[in-house]
Amino acid sequence: MESAADKAKQSLRTSVWLEGKPAARGRKSERSDHPTGLDRDRITAVSVRMLDAEGPAKFSMRRLAAELGVTAMSLYWYVDTKDDLLELALDSVYTEIDVREPVHAGADPDVAAGSGTDSDWRDELRALAISYRALLVRHPWVSPLVGRFLNIGPHSMEFSTAVQRVMRGTGLPAHGQMGALSAVFQFVYGFGTIEGHFVQRCAEAGVGQDQYYRYAMGAIHEQPEYQGRFDQAEELMEARGGETVEEMRERDFTFALEVLIAGIEAMRARG
Missing domain, CATH: 1.10.10.60 (Homeodomain-like)
Known part of the structure; x- marks a missing residue:
């Protein structure tokens, strides 16, 4: 037994x-x-x-x-x-995520490797965040499995190591680096997960993202109880710009990522 x-x-x-x-x-x-x-x-x-x-x-x-x-x-x-x-x-x-540490123009490769200089961590962080988002959108099944397994395979660990390397280069104290890492990459995880599921739903319905968006918003406007609640949301969506759903989403992601980078800089300045 x-x-x-x-x-x-x-x-x-x-x-x-x-x-x-x-x-x-x-x-x-x-x-x-x-x-x-x-x-x-x-x-x-x-x-x-x-x-x-x-x-x-x-x-x-x-x-x-x-x-x-x-x-x-x-x-x-x-x-x-x-x-x-x-x-x-x-x-x-x-x-699919490029985790190689870039060699910056004019830099000595031996010096640049592992330097984490103040001038490059922002671009490296942006590149990793953008690449991770693309992975989640391209493979919508990844997001539910990320929380299910330990993610200690060789390729996952290479990504984790690259993220930690960039965080060390931010100049944040050691006790704050994991919090900053979580802020950035849990945001990317959530953004990429929702985006990936939306793209997948549109594909399954056989319609484009813009067509699906217009259909959904039209259905909402037909319901009086939702009208007032969405007036302000529509103003915000128009203000963010972009002619298509993808353009609007790109602007949102870029701005949000810049807010997080600015937050890291502000916290570093606080010491």
């Missing part, structure tokens, strides 16, 4: 990266259920493609096996659970 401790251990699954999986998974084998030409990288890539197309709700080992043209049991030679695959897929898309 399974003990309560065993059940608790199973429910407290940590990470595919911490569970002692052999590094050489996918090597050649004489096992009959190991199909030729299949490896963990290919399985992960197809998983990402399926998640992009249908989301995590419809993702299953059986559907993945059918897409790969193998039996579902053969996948377990590479991973133990579906969660393992989701975690591998999640980490793999972090390669």
Whole structure:
């Protein structure tokens, strides 16, 4: 009989990266259920493609096996659970974020590396924030999985390391750097999540973002109880400028990010 401790251990699954999986998974084998030409990288890539197309709700080992043209049991030679695959897929898309430290014009590469100078952290922070937002919009399934797993895969950790490097360069005291990091990247996470879901909803409805926006606002205006509440909101939306939904959203994101950068500068000035 399974003990309560065993059940608790199973429910407290940590990470595919911490569970002692052999590094050489996918090597050649004489096992009959190991199909030729299949490896963990290919399985992960197809998983990402399926998640992009249908989301995590419809993702299953059986559907993945059918897409790969193998039996579902053969996948377990590479991973133990579906969660393992989701975690591998999640980490793999972090390669889309450029985390390389830029070498600034006229700078000595040996000096620039790791310098975190006052003149460059703002641009580096903007670049990482913009790239992270694009990732969340491009792959709407990523946002719910970010809070589900530890995100300690190699590519995720490279992103985390880059963010921490930039925060050290801001000149904020050590005790404030994690708070500033949270302010910026939790904002980006929320903004990118909502944006990604909106883009996905428009795609599923087969309409453009502007068309969907006009339809939604028209439906709201037809309801008298909402009219007064949205008058002020419409004034604000008109004031922010932009001819399309994407332009308005871009202006909002850019301005909000600049507010956060200004906040970091202000807090640094306070000492």
